Amino acid sequence: MTDTTAPRTTSEPEEDDAPVLSHSWSDSRALRNNMLTIGAWLVALIAAIPLISVLYMLIVQGGSRLSTDLFTELPPAGFEMGGGFGNAIVGTILMVVIASIIAVPIGVLGAAYLAELGPDSQFVYAVLVLAMGTYSAIAGGVALAILMLPTVVLTAEEAMKMVPRKMKDAALGMGCTRTQMIWKVVFPTALPGILTGVMLGVARVAGESAPLLFTALFSNYWLSSLREPTASLSILIYNFSSMPFDNQIELAWAASLVLVLIVLVFNILSRLFGRPKY
Amino acid sequence: MTVVQPLKGDAPTKSANADDDGEVAINCKVSKIYYGSFLAVRDAHVPIHKGKITGFIGPSGCGKSTVLRSLNRMNDLIQGFRLEGDVHFLGQDIYAKHIDPVVVRRYIGMVFQQPNPFAMSIFDNVAFGLRLNKFKGNYHERVEHALRRAALWDEVKDKLKASGLSLSGGQQQRLCIARAVATEPTVLLMDEPCSALDPIATRRVEELMLELKDDYTIALVTHNMQQATRVADVTAFFGVDISKGGRTGYLVEMGETEQIFQRPREQLTQEYVAGKFS
Numbered sequence: 001m002t003d004t005t006a007p008r009t010t011s012e013p014e015e016d017d018a019p020v021l022s023h024s025w026s027d028s029r030a031l032r033n034n035m036l037t038i039g040a041w042l043v044a045l046i047a048a049i050p051l052i053s054v055l056y057m058l059i060v061q062g063g064s065r066l067s068t069d070l071f072t073e074l075p076p077a078g079f080e081m082g083g084g085f086g087n088a089i090v091g092t093i094l095m096v097v098i099a100s101i102i103a104v105p106i107g108v109l110g111a112a113y114l115a116e117l118g119p120d121s122q123f124v125y126a127v128l129v130l131a132m133g134t135y136s137a138i139a140g141g142v143a144l145a146i147l148m149l150p151t152v153v154l155t156a157e158e159a160m161k162m163v164p165r166k167m168k169d170a171a172l173g174m175g176c177t178r179t180q181m182i183w184k185v186v187f188p189t190a191l192p193g194i195l196t197g198v199m200l201g202v203a204r205v206a207g208e209s210a211p212l213l214f215t216a217l218f219s220n221y222w223l224s225s226l227r228e229p230t231a232s233l234s235i236l237i238y239n240f241s242s243m244p245f246d247n248q249i250e251l252a253w254a255a256s257l258v259l260v261l262i263v264l265v266f267n268i269l270s271r272l273f274g275r276p277k278y
Numbered sequence: 279m280t281v282v283q284p285l286k287g288d289a290p291t292k293s294a295n296a297d298d299d300g301e302v303a304i305n306c307k308v309s310k311i312y313y314g315s316f317l318a319v320r321d322a323h324v325p326i327h328k329g330k331i332t333g334f335i336g337p338s339g340c341g342k343s344t345v346l347r348s349l350n351r352m353n354d355l356i357q358g359f360r361l362e363g364d365v366h367f368l369g370q371d372i373y374a375k376h377i378d379p380v381v382v383r384r385y386i387g388m389v390f391q392q393p394n395p396f397a398m399s400i401f402d403n404v405a406f407g408l409r410l411n412k413f414k415g416n417y418h419e420r421v422e423h424a425l426r427r428a429a430l431w432d433e434v435k436d437k438l439k440a441s442g443l444s445l446s447g448g449q450q451q452r453l454c455i456a457r458a459v460a461t462e463p464t465v466l467l468m469d470e471p472c473s474a475l476d477p478i479a480t481r482r483v484e485e486l487m488l489e490l491k492d493d494y495t496i497a498l499v500t501h502n503m504q505q506a507t508r509v510a511d512v513t514a515f516f517g518v519d520i521s522k523g524g525r526t527g528y529l530v531e532m533g534e535t536e537q538i539f540q541r542p543r544e545q546l547t548q549e550y551v552a553g554k555f556s
Contacts, residue, residue, distance in 0.1 A: 166394035170454070173352060174407050174461075175384030184406070189397045278397045278441035 055260070062257030065250050070258065075220050075236060081247055085255050087222050088231040093262070094223065095232060096206050098141025099148050104198055106145075107152030111194075112182050114153070115160035116168075143211035148201035155200060159193025160186050195274035203263045209234035233259045301328040303465050303495040304349055304386070305366040311344055314358035317522075318344050322529045324514050326465065326497050331487060333510030333535065334499040337555060340516035341527025342499045346467050349497060350386035351379035368464070384411065387463035391470045393450035395442030395457070400425075400434050403442040403453055407461035420460060428456035429486050448479025455486065465495045473501060484509050503551060506535060513538040515547045 024030060069084045076083030163186050171181040187194070212232050218239065219229045233255050240252035304326040311319040319341035326332050326349070334342035344353065351372060353359045364371045372382045384407075395403050404421040413420065421438075425431040430452040434445070442453055451471060458466060468487070472480040487496060487509050500506050506513050514532040518525050531544045542548045549555060 164394070166390060166392050167396060169352075169355075169390060170394040170396065170457075172355060173350070173383055173388040173390070174410060174457070175380055175382075176410060177380050180410065184410075185396055276397070278399060278443060 058253065058257045058260060061250075062253035062255070065254035066257065070251075070254055074222070075231070075240075075251070076247060077220075078245065083247070083251065085231070085233065085236050085251060085258075087219065088233045088236040088255065089258065089262070090223055091219075091231040092206060092233040092259070095141045095144055095212070095230065096202055099144035099205055100198065100202060102142060102145035103148035103152055103201060107149050107197075107201075108156050108187075108194055110149075111153045111156035111160060112186070115157045116182055116186065117178065144205040144208060147208055147211060148205050151201040151204060152197050155197025156190070156194045159190040159197065162193060163189045192274045192276050195270045199267050199270045202266055206263050206266075207234055207259060209238045233262075302326065302366075303328045303368065304497070306345065306349060307363045307365070308345060308348065308361060309363035310361070311341070311348060311353070312358070312360040312362075313356065316524055317526045319527045320519070322516070322527070324529060324532060326495060327512060328495050329491060330511040331491055331496045331498055331509050333506035333513045334497065334516065335501075335503055335506050335513060335550075336516030336527070336530075337518055337550070338501075339525045339527065340518045342514075342516045343469055344527065345516070346469055346497055346499045347388075349465070349467055350383050350388055352383070352388065354379050384461065385463055386465045386467060387458035387461070389451070389454050389458055389466065389468045389471045392474050393447055393454055395445070395450050395453050397441065397443060399439045400442050400445070400453060401438040404456050404460050406457060411461055413461075424456040424460035425453075427459050427490065428452045429482060429489075430456055446479070448475050448482060451475060451479065451483060452486065455483070455490075459490065459494065463494070465497065466490065468496060468498045470499050470501055472505065480505075503539075503553075507539055510535045515542075515544075515550065517546050517550075 025034075069082060071084060071086050071089060073082065073084030074087055075085050167185060167189065168181055171185040172178075176184065209232075212235055218235045219231045223230055237252045237255050237259070240248040240255070243249065302325045306322065306324045306326065308319060308322040308324075310317060311322075322341070322345050324332070324334075324345060334346060336342050347353045348361055349365060349367075353361070361373060364373055366372070367382070367386065370377070372379075396406060398406070401421055404424050405417050408417060408420055422431060422435075425434060430449060433449060434440075434453075442450065445453060451474070455466075455471075472483050475483065484505065487498065490496060491511075498506075498510060500510075511534070512532065513535040515530045515538060516527050517530040519528055520526075530546050531538065531542065533543075538547060539551050542551060
């Protein structure tokens with residue numbers, strides 16, 4: 001960069017008016033380039049501030065209560081000390097899993113229809129949501145599934161549309177039916193994008209409390225049947241955060257941190273398994 | 279079940295307007311091809327002779343690719359496509375009602391303009407068609423054979439598990455040729471297979487075509503007249519008719535490559551091969 005005598009390809013001798021090839025900070029192009037780079041860094045930093053501050057708060061407020069008790073104990077009653085929210089963790093994971101079992105196949109197949117086969121996308125989407133809507137009162141899982149569906153459908157559809165046309169043509173040219181093309185070429189190629197959509201859906205739904213208030217409610221006991229009121233982290237946070245007891249408020253913070261960690265683990269797992277192989 | 283066997287049992291019909299000696303693999307008698315109400319091609323009677331390379335040349339928009347893609351019903355995927363006339367493949371009209379276009383494409387393979395390997399390993403790319411046809415034999419043997427056939431084996435034999443997309447453009451195109459010949463189709467359609475390649479890669483693919491000619495019938499669309507003189511045994515020259523408003527392609531003349539380029543019968547062919555328009 002600082003080498004002023006750049007190698008010359010021609011055999012002509014070095015002259016005084018040889019072009020200056022060295023790097024200069026005062027050059028207006030370099031100046032603008034550096035300014036923009038610094039600007040982009042600043043903006044990125046500003047965008048990260050809320051994220052970092054939330055994480056910081058969670059770790060400071062909830063970190064002190066992190067212990068194995070949280071995962072093994074039941075929520076404490078009014079004036080009790082200690083306790084945990086093992087049942088809420090189980091409940092949240094269970095309901096998210098139920099939601100995923102329902103929403104992922106429907107969402108991905110629906111997206112495949114929208115991306116590859118269907119001509120009129122908005123109509124189908126409305127039908128899908130409405131048809132599912134009638135079952136929403138049965139359980140929290142189904143309610144969460146409905147919330148998950150749009151995210152999964154939209155991101156999976158985008159991921160499948162990103163698979164190059166020429167690859168789909170190649171599959172059809174080999175003698176694939178459309179179904180075979182989707183299963184053998186489009187799904188495997190779009191898998192990382194589809195998984196990203198699923199993870200976005202999971203992350204969204206895991207922290208959702210409103211749909212659970214009317215479907216899963218809450219419980220202070222361990223889960224014994226899928227047909228009973230079920231505890232969840234989000235409802236526990238909602239309940240405990242408004243209580244007048246320090247112990248419960250601390251637990252609410254700890255539960256928030258655990259919820260974030262669960263979503264983080266899900267995300268890392270999906271990145272590991274969904275990495276494009278080729 | 280084995281890989282699709284060429285329909286050798288069926289007696290090929292001698293084409294009425296096949297002025298050359300030798301068997302006709304595909305007797306294409308297209309009267310009209312429409313896209314919606316747009317007449318894209320008219321009067322293209324192009325017999326594709328067995329064991330020869332038939333080159334399609336002509337200016338842009340003359341319908342040479344359209345005709346090629348109608349030989350394995352790839353055009354069926356385009357909305358509004360309609361063909362009048364018939365295309366006989368070893369005696370059967372592939373546009374007859376009972377014919378499944380998906381099966382037709384397994385007998386008539388295709389190599390596209392852009393190299394389009396799947397996002398899978400090199401091995402899986404070549405094995406794709408075998409798996410599709412539920413081939414029960416030795417996959418490694420067949421894959422190696424196909425890769426040797428495509429003059430790619432020595433370059434990839436140590437990295438069969440690497441991504442097909444990691445290869446260079448020329449290698450990718452040869453991989454696509456290997457993928458197409460792995461299932462041993464009867465006819466190979468090549469739609470400007472070298473247009474995205476550099477001269478050295480083009481040279482290799484051309485040499486490959488001349489080698490493949492012993493086992494396969496090849497139809498080749500090319501933008502490059504020199505390529506036609508180098509590899510094609512028979513050449514079909516297409517022109518554009520703008521007399522009725524739209525741009526309608528039609529077959530101007532067809533004959534031995536040497537005759538088309540040295541002693542064309544038509545004035546238009548004379549002007550085209552002399553480079554007066556393109």
